[in-house]
Amino acid sequence: MKMSKKFRSNLITYALVIVAFIICQLAVEGTIDGFKMSRSLKGQLVPICVYIVMAVSLNLTVGISGELSLGHAGFMSVGAFSGIVMSSWLVSAFQFENETLRLIIAMVTGGLFAGIAGVLIGIPVLRLRGDYLAIVTLAFGEIIRNVMNCLYFSLDGAKLYIGFSNPNLPGKLLVNGPAGATGVDKISTFVMGFALILFTLFVVLNLVNSRSGRAIMAIRDNRIAAESMGINVTKYKMMAFVTSAVLAGMAGALYGLNYSTVTAAKFRFDTSILVLVFVVLGGIGNIRGSIIAATVLTILPEVLRAFSDYRMLVYAIVLIVVMLATNSPLLMNLVERIRPKKKTAAKEGEAQ
């Protein structure tokens, strides 16, 4: 009985994503008259996918594992740069041109390197608790960004050169320190972004509803009790942290390969905070909420272009109002009463 309840909730989440994808696909192709997506919104499709994956993966750390991490953009940047390097290397070494396969390999590489970074950072960080952990993840996020700022990669045929603060490398410079990666093949597609979202949901939802996921949540709920039930706290915290880092790395690769120029400055502290806002707004621990919040808040600045200069002000006000609304018992009662209406509204918001 309980399983079916959770199963249904997961099914709704998958269905929501798939329906939104189909509607978007129709709007992109413009098969139905008068139902066509604007250019600026089309450009937002891949970033939306990226931010959804970022939000869902951060929710694994913040919501499921209960550790406030402020360095999520760091893993994204590791994924982005390793993905870009991998994708370019495949072309120059093997003349490997299949874009979809290249993107998949790039995402796997990005996930792998972000996972390694996750392990390295997790070992010192996960010994800390609460505010201290948050601050140290923040510091590590900045460290990663600064290291990326000093990295130089160049390609000479099949040979890959790596330089640290040294741009004098043979061959064609691929990643140029602070100037970032230039001349990147834009191989990211909305379809692949959608596939990555499904993959992320599959991993996160299945993990949460398994023995390991329950152990992770038990540690969040009561660490001392979990320990005395024989649960290895370090192991399961690490599991959540690294899984989250891997998914962020894959999202990073997708993000990096969506632009012709990517600099380390794009993965600043405020990107981590932005993703955290998605998670908090969507409800901590609520995966579906993260998806909707990431979508709406990525579209919002585009929609608000009409306000021109006051755009970010309106954005901030909307944010505050929504935060207040979701925490007000009075309004929650009201929402409860008009629930069916609200659900369809949310879906339409997702689809525009």
Add this chain to the structure above:
Amino acid sequence: MTQIKRKSDTKMVPVPSMAIVPERDIDKAPVLEARHLGIEFGGLKAVDDFNLVIGKTEIAGLIGPNGAGKTTVFNLLTKVYQPTTGTVLLNGKDTHGMNTVQANKAGIARTFQNIRLFNNMTVEENVRIGLHNQVKYGMFSGILRAPAYWKQEKKQHTQALDLLSIFDMQDMADVKAGSLPYGAQRRLEIVRALATNPSLLLLDEPAAGMNPHETEELMENIIKIRDKFQIAVLLIEHDMNLVMGICEGICVLNYGRIIAKGTADEIQQNPVVIEAYLGKQKEA
């Protein structure tokens, strides 16, 4: 007399003698032996020279006035604290250097004085956490939904409901643990501890906040659990009806030291115990 030159300078200490265990357990190794156990917090001896032997299927009681160090003893036994002196033998095995997780795997499970359930998880999930090291499968089997996942999940489900049936709690399996009434939360903690397959169950004030009727039921259930699982139980309790009603060996603690050990009758008549609880009688 000629002086014999000794080659060895070993210091001999007494292994705590006069330990009592139930007669039925006399031919079995004791489940727990605490030897000269002690801990200091910045010079304060919270527990000092604590010696205790618990028989294989004994229901033992640990009583004492507030602040006597009873919960500290529990924390020492479960390795939440590392003792400054002495050792704990669990089923004859030294627990020196173990942490809480290892102590649990070695066969010691506990409940808490201030209930520590996983409040955001359901009753069944709480019990499943107890089964964590009993019914296993890996992270990737879980994510990929491998055959091991389905098989072991089903096994966990059956075992969890089985354990819940001890307290007739199967119907509450889907309720959030945090929303259970107080008495049920205490019972759930016992079930969760039992799920870890312990050889010694530590209960920290299991009857706190229960009405007399519930306490009566709890006493029967503790005996039932002992008989069914053939395990030892050590409980801390202030409710003397419960302690005197079911405990076979009782140990009284005051200011971190054991002041009396014995059966219920012996303890009730012990003048030192009466003094500790009621204060010294004025001399006429």
